[in-house]
Amino acid sequence: MKILFMGTPDFAIFPLSALFESGENIVGVVTQPDRPVGRKYKLTPPPVKVWATEHGIPVYQPETLKDEKFSGLLAELDPELIVVAAYGKILPRSVLDYPKFGCINVHASLLPEYRGAAPIQRAIIDGKSVTGVTIMQMDAGLDTGDILLAREVPIHERDNFETLHDRLGEAGAAALLEALGLLKEGRLTRIKQDHSKATYAAKIEKCDCLIDFSKPARDVHNHIRALSPTPLAFTRLPDGCVLKVPEAEVANDFCEEGCGSPGTVISLERGIVVACRSGAVRLLRVLPKCKCCMCAEDFVRGRRIAVGDKLS
Numbered sequence: 110m111k112i113l114f115m116g117t118p119d120f121a122i123f124p125l126s127a128l129f130e131s132g133e134n135i136v137g138v139v140t141q142p143d144r145p146v147g148r149k150y151k152l153t154p155p156p157v158k159v160w161a162t163e164h165g166i167p168v169y170q171p172e173t174l175k176d177e178k179f180s181g182l183l184a185e186l187d188p189e190l191i192v193v194a195a196y197g198k199i200l201p202r203s204v205l206d207y208p209k210f211g212c213i214n215v216h217a218s219l220l221p222e223y224r225g226a227a228p229i230q231r232a233i234i235d236g237k238s239v240t241g242v243t244i245m246q247m248d249a250g251l252d253t254g255d256i257l258l259a260r261e262v263p264i265h266e267r268d269n270f271e272t273l274h275d276r277l278g279e280a281g282a283a284a285l286l287e288a289l290g291l292l293k294e295g296r297l298t299r300i301k302q303d304h305s306k307a308t309y310a311a312k313i314e315k316c317d318c319l320i321d322f323s324k325p326a327r328d329v330h331n332h333i334r335a336l337s338p339t340p341l342a343f344t345r346l347p348d349g350c351v352l353k354v355p356e357a358e359v360a361n362d363f364c365e366e367g368c369g370s371p372g373t374v375i376s377l378e379r380g381i382v383v384a385c386r387s388g389a390v391r392l393l394r395v396l397p398k399c400k401c402c403m404c405a406e407d408f409v410r411g412r413r414i415a416v417g418d419k420l421s
Contacts (some may be wrong), residue, residue, distance in 0.1 A: 111189055112128060112133050113137055113139065113145070114161075115196040116138070116157045116193065117197045119274070121156075121194040121196070121215075121220045123278030123279060124159050124194045124215045124278075128285070129254055135166055137166065137167045138157060138158070139169045139170075140161075142171075142172060145368050151403055158170065174200060174201055174203075175201050188208050189205070190209070190211070191208050192212075192270045211245075214245045216228065216242065217242055218241065218243065219240060219241040219243060219244075220302055221302040221306050223308055223309075224253070224307055225309045226310060227312055229274050232264065233270065235329065236331050239263055241262045241279040241329040242259070242279070242414070243259045244259070254257070255299035256341050257297055259284075260266070260283075269334040270336060299366075313336065315340075318336055319339065319344070320354065321381050322344075322372040322383055323385070327388070330357055333357045345421050350397065350398050352398075353397075354392050354396070355395070357390045357392050357393055359388060359390060360376075363370055374415065380405040380406060381395070381414065
């Protein structure tokens with residue numbers, strides 16, 4: 110069948126690549142416009158555009174899906190199915206209703222849990238041990254459509270956003286191909302979501318990145334790994350400088366209670382050990398402002414930080 114793919118970030122490359130490698134007829138890729146990135150605001154194409162261009166697939170970057178120009182593009186491409194993965198915009202009814210087989214979405218959670226923009230990070234932050242991917246028949250709501258297929262993916266103790274992101278991407282690609290096979294055979298069933306069990310995974314904002322040592326050590330550790338390697342959780346040194354933290358662990362060699370006031374550096378052995386509301390975390394790798402990422406022990410040797418200092 111003629112498939113139009115819509116996606117933007119790295120996660121979307123997994124299902125797009127799977128469609129391409131399996132020989133599906135991809136008539137085009139719709140992705141977000143190039144955006145300025147970094148301190149120099151360099152105009153940068155989204156990852157999906159780069160991948161599709163390298164593989165000879167036509168790319169379209171409309172500013173809106175609601176005008177006559179995009180309606181004309183749909184009529185020209187005439188897709189029988191639209192596959193969506195992290196596109197970044199809610200599809201209007203005119204797009205949802207166009208293809209013969211509608212629009213299906215690859216979502217990185219077990220719906221109705223973690224609808225929204227940041228399901229991977231929020232699952233780690235919440236300390237979940239299992240998440241998954243859902244292939245969903247899209248409707249006008251935000252991740253509210255019928256479930257076509259769902260597959261669980263475990264969250265390991267050492268997972269961060271990057272490692273879980275890649276495993277979910279691979280699982281989503283496999284689930285998409287399985288769902289397409291069932292669709293072609295006429296055996297794909299739809300299950301309505303239980304909206305009473307829905308949770309929302311809000312976009313990660315800068316304020317979400319500040320480490321709160323007044324929480325238990327396990328929660329602080331989950332927060333740090335959920336935001337690594339990007340956008341990175343951060344704290345502030347006694348002199349006010351920002352210190353980003355790509356990697357940490359629960360400091361199991363310190364007791365759960367009585368470690369000290371939250372945010373206080375209580376040891377510099379094998380890293381920077383910081384007291385939390387209960388227990389402590391050991392910062393293993395850090396990223397000082399205007400510096401490269403380094404192990405915490407190197408940072409300790411090269412900068413004056415002492416036991417008793419307060420991180421805020």
